[in-house]
Amino acid sequence: MGKITRFGLAVKKALLERGLSQREFCAQYGIPENRFCEMLHGIRPGYKYRSLVERVLQLEVRGSETYPGWDSNAFIGEERSCAGSFEGRGLTRR
Secondary structure, eight states: OBOEEHHHHHHHHHHHHHTOOHHHHHHHHTOOHHHHHHHHTTSSOOHHHHHHHHHHHTOOOOOOSSSTTOOTTOEESSBOOOTTSSGGGTOOOO
């Protein structure tokens, strides 16, 4: 299991409470799955989609004031990977 931010944990909990998968949520709100996963795992700050996610799921998670939603010290777990990422599929970049 890869590292996940406090924001990511709050999102996953909210989705679980609503009976939605990440894939269903992304499809319903037009969020690319890879960006959503990267946002939850802190790989990217997700500026474009974070406010939408917070509003829809009625979340209020504190982040860094300089980079809202991007707190590199807020990881839970050991690895910084995302199963839906490019590298996670065994592909290499050119």
